[in-house]
Amino acid sequence: MWQTATARTPPLLFARVELKARLLLPGIRRSVVEQARELREQGGTQPERLARALERLAADRVSDEARPVLDRVESARRALLRSAERVPWAEDTTQSVALICARASQPPSGARLLHHVVAAWQPTRALELGTCVGVSAAYQAAAIAGSGTVTSLEAYPALARQAEQLWERAGIDNARVVVGRFAETLAPTLSEAPWDYVFIDGNHQGPATERYVEQAARATAAGALLALDDIDYSDGMRAAWQSVRRRQDVAASAVVGKIGLLALR
Template sequence: MIFQASKYVQHLFKSFHLHGIHSPFVFQFEKKCLRDSTYYEDYELMSRFRESVKNNNTLLHIEDHGAGSRVFKSNDREVRKILQHNSSSAKMSKLLYRVARNFEVKRVLELGTSLGMATHAFSLANEVVQVSSVEASKEVADFTRNNLLSHSINNVDIIQGTFSNFLDVKLKSKPHGTYDLIYMDGHHDGDATLKYFNKLLPYTHLDTVVILDDIYWSRDMYVAWRKLTKHDRVTAAIDIYDLGFLFFRKEQRQQLFHVLV
C-alpha cells in the first residue's frame, strides 16, 4: 500500500493536461476518449448489468492461478463481493467502452473475465465487435456466460481455462488472426505479464491497443510495465495509473505519457 501511495503521488506530478502533449495521436486520444464526458446510451445498459449482480449472494468457487487476493481468505466468494473487490469499476468499465468504441475494434481478447463488467462494456462498442474472454475459474465462467446471455449479449465467447493453456494450446490450435484490442486483467505477476505479452505479439497489428490493468499492483508489476514501455515493438505508452495503454503505431516515436483521468 505504501508503494502504491508513493507511486500515485509521483503519477500526479508527472501527469499533464492537453497543452503538454506533443503527440497528435495521444492528444486526440486523451481529448476524445480518455476525457470524453459524453453520456452514451450504452452506459444505461452497463449500469443494469452491474445492478444484476450487485446484491447477488451466490457463492462461487475461485480457482486462483495468479498472485492471489489481498482481501479474501477463502476461495469461495459471494458474487456481490467479487464485484466489489475483483471487477472493473463503473468508471473503468465506461472508459474501456469508450476505448473500444473510439478505435472501432472488431476483435477483442480479454485475459480475466471475472463477472464480465469489462467484457460487457467491450461487447457494446459497436455492431460488429466479437469478444473472446478467458477465465480460469469454471464456476465464474459459467455464471458470467449465463448472465451475459440473459442480457442478450451474444457476441462474447467465454473460454474457460488458464491463460497459459489458452496461449500455449488453444490460441495455436487453429488460425485466430489478429486482435484489435487486448485487455490483460488477471494474474498480477510481473514475469507472467511479460511472458503473456510476448506470446500475444504475433496476434497484434500496428493499430492494436494493449491495455494492462493494475500496473501498480506491486513492485514487480510496475517493473514489468516499465519494461513493456521500452519494448522494441512498443511506440506510445500511456499511464493513467489504474491502467496502462501500449501502442505499436509506427508514426509515433517511443514515448511514455502520464495522464490523470
C-alpha cells in the same frame, strides 16, 4: 439460472463499489488531458489515435445506444453483489460470488474508462485475459460497433458461467468466454488472429505480464492496442510496465489511473 438477490448482502460490498464509482476523475482527467497533449506533440498515427482515445475518455460521454446496456450491466452487478452462492476461487478455496465480484471486477469507473478506450479504438476482435463475472468484458463489448466481438479467457468454469449470464441479462451478444488457464488457452486463442485489442487483467505478476505482452504483441495486427490493469499493483508490476512501455514495437503509451495503454506500431 441467474442468481437472485438475497437479504444477506454485506452492505460493505456495495459501499466499496460505490466508492470506487466516484473516484474516476478529476485528478485522472487532468493527467489524461496532459498526456493527450504530449502525444499530439510526439506526432505520428498511433500517438494521434491514442490522444483521441484519451480525449474521449476525458469527455466521459457514453453514447445513447450504450447507456441502457451499461445500466443493465450495473443492475446485474448489483444482483451479483447480493449473491450468496459459493464457487471455486483461488486454487483450493471457494468464495461467495458477491465477494469475488466486489474484489475482482473493475469498478464502474475503471470499466467505463475501458469502455471509452474501446469505443475510440473500435477493434473488430478484442481479447481479454481474466473474465471473472464478465463486467469489464461487458463494458468493452458494448463499446464495439458493428460486428466486432470480445473473447475473454477465464480459468474458473463457474465464473465463466456467471459472465455468460451477466451478458445475457445485459443483452450483450458479442462476447464469449474461453475456459482454462492462460497457459493452455492464450496461445491457441491468439492463433485465431488477427486481434486488434488485448486487455490483460489476470495473473498480475510482473514476469507473467511481460510474457503476455510479448505473446500478444507477436500475434496482434499492426496498430493494435494493449491495455494492462494494475500496473502499480506491486514492485514487479511497476517494473513490468516500465519494461513493456519501452518495447521497440510500442509507438505510444499512456497511463490512466492504474491502467496502462500501449499502442503498437
